[in-house]
Amino acid sequence: MQKTIVIQPVTRIEGHAKVTIQLNDKGDVEDTKMSITTLRGFEEFCKGRPAEEMPRITTSICGVCPVSHHLAAAKAADAVFGVEIPPAGKKLRELLNAFAYTEEHMLHFFFLAAPDFLIGPGAPVKDRNIFGVIRAMPEVATKVAVTRTKANKAIEMIGGRAIHPVAATPGGFSKPLSAAEIETLKKTGKDILDLAQFTMKYAKENVFPKYMDAIKTLGVIKTGFMGTVDKDGAMDLYDGKIRLMKADGTHKDFPAADYDKHIKEHVEPWSYMKFPYNPEMGAFSLEPNAPGGMYRTNTLARVNVAEKIRTPLAQAELVEFRKAFGRPAQQTLLYHYARLIEMLYNAEYLNQLLDDPEIRSTDIRKPVTPRAARGVGSVEAPRGTLLHDYETDEKGLIKYVNLIVGTTHNNGPMNMSVKQAARSLIKGGVYDESILNMIEMTIRPYDPCLSCATHNLDGSLAVQVDIRGAKGELLDSYRN
Amino acid sequence: MPYALTRLTTRRMWGKTMPTVSIENFAVCTGCEVAVLDIGEALLGLLPKLDFVHAQVLMDNKWWGPKGDKDKLEVASADVGIITGGVRTEEDKHIALDMRKNVKTLITLGMCAVHGGIPALGNMSTREAMIGTVYSTHTTEKGQNPPQGIPGLLDRVYAVDEIVKPDVQIPGCPPNPDNIADAVVALLSGKPWSLTEKSVCDDCPTKREKKAQVALKRPLQNPDFKPGAPLAEMRCFNEQGILCNGPATKTGCGGHEKTPRCVAAFMPCRGCMGPIRAGAKPMVDMMGALSSIGLDAKQIEDRMAHFNRYIGSHQNLRVLPKK
Numbered sequence: 017m018q019k020t021i022v023i024q025p026v027t028r029i030e031g032h033a034k035v036t037i038q039l040n041d042k043g044d045v046e047d048t049k050m051s052i053t054t055l056r057g058f059e060e061f062c063k064g065r066p067a068e069e070m071p072r073i074t075t076s077i078c079g080v081c082p083v084s085h086h087l088a089a090a091k092a093a094d095a096v097f098g099v100e101i102p103p104a105g106k107k108l109r110e111l112l113n114a115f116a117y118t119e120e121h122m123l124h125f126f127f128l129a130a131p132d133f134l135i136g137p138g139a140p141v142k143d144r145n146i147f148g149v150i151r152a153m154p155e156v157a158t159k160v161a162v163t164r165t166k167a168n169k170a171i172e173m174i175g176g177r178a179i180h181p182v183a184a185t186p187g188g189f190s191k192p193l194s195a196a197e198i199e200t201l202k203k204t205g206k207d208i209l210d211l212a213q214f215t216m217k218y219a220k221e222n223v224f225p226k227y228m229d230a231i232k233t234l235g236v237i238k239t240g241f242m243g244t245v246d247k248d249g250a251m252d253l254y255d256g257k258i259r260l261m262k263a264d265g266t267h268k269d270f271p272a273a274d275y276d277k278h279i280k281e282h283v284e285p286w287s288y289m290k291f292p293y294n295p296e297m298g299a300f301s302l303e304p305n306a307p308g309g310m311y312r313t314n315t316l317a318r319v320n321v322a323e324k325i326r327t328p329l330a331q332a333e334l335v336e337f338r339k340a341f342g343r344p345a346q347q348t349l350l351y352h353y354a355r356l357i358e359m360l361y362n363a364e365y366l367n368q369l370l371d372d373p374e375i376r377s378t379d380i381r382k383p384v385t386p387r388a389a390r391g392v393g394s395v396e397a398p399r400g401t402l403l404h405d406y407e408t409d410e411k412g413l414i415k416y417v418n419l420i421v422g423t424t425h426n427n428g429p430m431n432m433s434v435k436q437a438a439r440s441l442i443k444g445g446v447y448d449e450s451i452l453n454m455i456e457m458t459i460r461p462y463d464p465c466l467s468c469a470t471h472n473l474d475g476s477l478a479v480q481v482d483i484r485g486a487k488g489e490l491l492d493s494y495r496n
Numbered sequence: 497m498p499y500a501l502t503r504l505t506t507r508r509m510w511g512k513t514m515p516t517v518s519i520e521n522f523a524v525c526t527g528c529e530v531a532v533l534d535i536g537e538a539l540l541g542l543l544p545k546l547d548f549v550h551a552q553v554l555m556d557n558k559w560w561g562p563k564g565d566k567d568k569l570e571v572a573s574a575d576v577g578i579i580t581g582g583v584r585t586e587e588d589k590h591i592a593l594d595m596r597k598n599v600k601t602l603i604t605l606g607m608c609a610v611h612g613g614i615p616a617l618g619n620m621s622t623r624e625a626m627i628g629t630v631y632s633t634h635t636t637e638k639g640q641n642p643p644q645g646i647p648g649l650l651d652r653v654y655a656v657d658e659i660v661k662p663d664v665q666i667p668g669c670p671p672n673p674d675n676i677a678d679a680v681v682a683l684l685s686g687k688p689w690s691l692t693e694k695s696v697c698d699d700c701p702t703k704r705e706k707k708a709q710v711a712l713k714r715p716l717q718n719p720d721f722k723p724g725a726p727l728a729e730m731r732c733f734n735e736q737g738i739l740c741n742g743p744a745t746k747t748g749c750g751g752h753e754k755t756p757r758c759v760a761a762f763m764p765c766r767g768c769m770g771p772i773r774a775g776a777k778p779m780v781d782m783m784g785a786l787s788s789i790g791l792d793a794k795q796i797e798d799r800m801a802h803f804n805r806y807i808g809s810h811q812n813l814r815v816l817p818k819k
Contacts, residue, residue: 034646053646054523054585057626059633061617066797068716072766073805076614079527079670097716123533165536176761178534179527179670180768183761187716190762192723281636285644290636383717411797412714418633 019043019445023452035455037438043445048435050459052289052427062417067093067408068186068384074404075180077421080123082180083116083171084397084422085404087254092404093186095273095391096412097384104377105188107369110254111201112174112181113395114366117253118208119167120398121359125215126160129352132457133223156218163211166204173197188381198370205367212363216333216356224353233440235348235433235458237304238263240297240311241320242425244396245269249323251361253396259321260294260311265344267321272394275403279420280309282428291428292420302428304436313400313425314462315354320344325357327364333357348433351461386412397422399462426462433458515684518550518574520595522581522588523615523653528606529580531670535677542680549574573598576683579662582608582615582809583654587647596660601683604662605676607669607806609655611770614669616653616808617801622815623649655809664689667746669768669806674751693773696742696765699754701727708789710737712796721762727755733764735789739796740764741803743785744778746771768806777812779803 023035033050040046058077065073071089075082087109094101126149131139135148150157168178175181176191183191193201224231241261246252249259260278261267270278282291282300293300293309301308311317320343325331334357341350369375388410394403399422407416437458441451521529533539550572571591577599583589596602607613618626627649631641643649656662666679675691682689697704709731715738721730733740742756742765749769750756758765771778782803783793796802804812 051646053587055627055630055642055649056523056584056615057618057621057630060621060626060629061615063629064620064798065617065801066714068714069766069798069802072763073614073617076525076527076669079525079530082525082527123530127533161537161540165534168534168536172757176763177757179530181761182758182763185715185718185763190718194724276635279635281633283631283636283639283641285640285642286646288642288646290631292635378723381718385716386714413797418635420635 021442021447021452023456033459035434035459037442037455039442039445043443045435045439045442048431048438049286050427050431050434051287055288059417059419062406062414065414067096067386067406067412067414070404070406070414071184071186072180072182074419077419079179081116081120081397081399081422083112083175084395084402086175086181086184087113088393088395088397088402088404090184090186090393091255091395092391092393092406093384095393096387096389096406096408097186097391098387098389099187099382099384101188102377102379102382104192104374105380105382106254107372107375108174108189108191108193108380109184111366111369111375112171112184113254114362114369115167115170115174115208117362117398118212118359118366119164119171121355121362122160122164122167122211122215124398125352125355125359126157129460132453132460133227133352159211159214163207166207170201170204173201185381187384190381192378192380193375195376198376202367202370205363205370209363209367212356212360213329216360219353219356227349230457231347231349234454235437235461236346237307237310237348237429237432237436238346239307239429239432240294241317241344242294242311242313242401243318243321244272244394244401245322246326250326251318251322251324251358253318253362255395258394258401260296261321261344262297263344263346272403273392275392275394275405275420276418281420281424287427289424289427291431292425293428300428302431302435304432304439307428307432310428310432311425312429312462313422314351314398315358316345316348316351316461317400318396319354319357325361327361327368329364330357330361333360348458348461386410399423400425423462430459430462433462514545514547515575516547516549516573517576517578518548518572518595518599519578519580520550520571520591522579522591522609523584524581524606524608525614527670528608531606531668531673532676534673536673538677542677545684546680571595571598575599576601576603578603578605579609579656580605582612583650583656583659584615585647585649589650589654589659592656592659601664602660602662603664603666603679603683604656605666606671607667607768607770608653609662610657610665610667611807611812612653612655612809613806616655616813617805619652619808619813620801620815623651652814653809658809667691667768667770668749672749672751672757675748691746691748691769694747695772696745696747696749696756696759696769697732699747699750700732700742700756700759702730702732702759703728704732704735706735706789708735708737708791712739712786712791712793713737714797715739715764718762719764727760730762733759734786734791737791738764739786739802741767741778741782744772744776744781744803745769746773766805767803770807778807779812 019039021037036049038047074085074089172178175183244256246256257269298308390407403420405418437455571594577595679689745767746769786793
């Protein structure tokens, strides 16, 4: 009865992952692993590069969240050069970030996650993708496609390029905004705010209530959370202190530069992706019933650690969310709900920034001088706290790089969610395709972008299951 | 780039005649896939004309063949195969070889597939040094390093054309969505597609007087420009002493709008479209371009990696003996 089930690739996530489920002789789940199968090695090949080039090199870590790497690199380089950037430079960086967040949250909710919820987890495979969404609700799909294109044009207008932007530099920002550009951005800003409000309302009426049972049970694990907050404890995606919250809700804050006092990275030979953990939360353990050192990042984590959100509509949603699910909310599927709260926050915030007279300033960049130093830059990437840590020689060339990216924080928790779901869904060797889909649905909320940990974009729900005997011989094979 | 292309063989499906398409992705950042989405409304017109037989973004993945053979990946047969990403692992190489056999027209999309891209900066180190560095940063605990039960890394990053011969190559990091759409439209009508063999400077509106104003300096400050004024009033980056790879880089990054995108954001070109023509060596061409306006290229820090930032495959970047 011993079997190994392999789900490869895990789909509708941004990256290649493989899930292996080991069944014992009773046909129950003995062990599970989620492995990441390639490595590019930025920490090696960034050595020797001039620090000012890092914001243009590290964007290529990820084509889904290049803005986050661009900004974390610019901030680390600011620190290395020891420069305080002009206030307008900071606002332009934040404006770029807010537009990018709305674009990404749209992409994830509608293109990757929505098919499970808008079409349904048990729907025919041919409909369970973005084309199914387009067929089922053409008006919504068109609204999303048109708004997403406008958001992209906005990112390009602010940052130079929509993918791999170039305008954030050590010392500030290269490109001021003209009055005409600001008018165009304001129009797009209004459209994005409309879509964010529409999506929140739609999801609360039509999506979340339908899946409340699944939200309460599927892939639920108990962990700590990490995110960035400002001096008042409000959600901040660009700057602030890092807050680490334990599962019981107690928390402590520390400056980003002290990240290495709180985060260690565990290595397993079966995955190229490392496993960050917090030793203060216990010795490393992926056991869902007794996790050790595990905290989560990304939308749900930020919503949990924040005392409040600075914009009114998103704040009202936070209050409602917290009333329904408590703090910290642990249910994995709530990442989707939290994602829509963040989309609303960013939509409101970018409009605030565009109304700020300082956004028109041309005092946006200070010159910098190379020196030997160490600098840590951190932002909240959509998938979690992103840390770039650089050390330079006296010429300002990179000597040492350490990167901890959003998705890797969730490596342990994703493995735990898979294990929890597999254990509860597979008993006595009995399972089918829809059960494997449910297991994948516990990975998807984390919106894992494995490009960041190294890799690429998948789309549909393609699952391959091989069932092997104890000697590894193929007994049966399922595909959807 | 020379390639023979006949009208795509089409097959009949659901009463329509459409070419079949298969997409595979290797060591990528996903930017190329997002660039395809960024085609925007035009994409909605193109998609119904294509019959995807393998594309994780759209449909079932059939890597393991009809019976899920355990030892060998089976790559789908199709009229058109598209590869993004450089060849980094043994598994990537296997898929590239099989895909070439199983498709009629093979397209490489983006700099990683075409020239190795940013990850090919890693070709200046050995694979062992890379794994050693990645798994020994100061926050990483010592353990047994990968890979175990997952694909091993090749000795270096290979461009796809070092493994198999592609028919069409679409450069850019990522490619401009206009170029992707143009290439697909051309192929659908049986026409060849390639970008012109001109440099970024040919499409750059900045003012050139063929003489540098000052010596080369690192881009540690903005160039001189008047906010709100047209780019044509700004002096060329190189002539302002700010190193720009435009003279040795193929143009096309601006798509239909032409203006190079980085320049429009007041940032110099870094060469993401690759050499102007096949076989050209941008490093040599850049040294010439700089000295012709009176600049000394020897002052440039990290010259080798700088001029080959996106093209580290094809032996442009390699492990140098220790000094």
